[in-house]
Amino acid sequence: MSESSRWTMPDMAGILSNKIPQDELKPGDHIYSWRNAYLYAHHGIYIGDGMVIHFTRAAGQEIGTGTVLDRFIFSSSPSHPSGSPCPRCGDQSRTEGVISSCLECFLCGGELYLFKYGVSPGVFIAKTRGGTCTIAPSDPPEHVLHRAKFLLQNGFGVYNIFKNNCEDFAIYCKTGLLVFTNVSVGRSGQATSFLAATTAIVSSPLRFLTTGVSGLAAVGFGVYCVSRYVSDIGVRRDVMKIPVERLILCPGPLESEATTITDTSKEKGL
Known part of the structure; x- marks a missing residue:
């Protein structure tokens, strides 16, 4: 086994869990906490002094579809574990958009996890649950904090579970990368994993090569892994x-510029 392909102990530990003690957090860390029996995770950027900047919907509107589905997923809006308004944050249960909360309210009684950046393809695929890591490298902490604090004052657009959610916000703060595509999926690993899982068997012509349950499962898992990998922001x-300043002040020209770059890449066969 070559040196570059050998997995280290931190790699192995990261596959098992991304949990991190609060006293090991550093400003600029991308953190998350699982909600609703691990159905989904809420993400944010730790800015120090026990505070987190994150993007959220108001209570009862987590999915952001405007339909009855919004009632089946608990809100990611922060709440104090005691049930009473937080003495530091106040009552933020009806607050939406980019907000700042204390770490205790952000966690909402859940455990703390660290989102990993710059992981190897092997580690990324081994982490079968999306929304926990990315191959993309992180920018320096000062850039991350600048974006998060700027968006706290200026907003991050309209919340959408597939195109523009809390994980999308945190990933943008960490990388400065935006996705420009007609496909209705943003940067979120949770969203891409969900779509990859639901289409793994149905969309794959390889399903016709096997009829056994184990064969279908293997084909489905393979398609799922490939779909997650090619959809990763990195x-x-x-x-x-x-x-971030152009993101807020000049949204129109960015779309045109992105289209031009995409068209040029296609012409060059990139």
């Missing part, structure tokens, strides 16, 4: 690094 090509 692999896909329909991304651009956008300064």
Whole structure:
């Protein structure tokens, strides 16, 4: 086994769990906490002094579809474990958009996890649950904090579970990367994993090569892994690094610029 392909102990530990003690957090860390029996995770950027900047919907509107489905997933809006308003944050249960909360309210009684950046393809695929890591490298902490604090004052657009959610917000703060595509999926690993899982068997012509349950499972898992990998922000090509000031002040020209770059890449066969 070559040196570059050998997995280290931190790699192995990271596959098992991304849990991190609160006293090991550093400003600029991308953190998350599982909600609703591990159905989904809420993400944010730790800025120090026990505070987190994150993107959320108001209570009862987590999915952001405007339909009855919104009632079946608990809100990611922060709440104090005691049930009473937090003495530091106040009552944020009806607050939406980019907000700042204390770590205790952000966790909402859940455990703390660290989102990993710059992982190897092997580790990424081994982490079968999306929304926990990416192949893309992180920018320096000062850049991450600048984006998060700027968006706290200016917003991050309209929340959408597939195109623009809390994980999308945190990944943008960490990388400055935006996805420009007609496909209705943003940067979120949770969203891409969900779509990969639901289409793994149905969309694969390989399903006709086997009829056994184990064979179908193997084919489905393979398609799922490939779909997750090619959709990762660190692999896909329909991304651009956008300064946060331009993201807020000049959204129109960015779309045109992204289209031009994409068309040019296609002409060159990239």
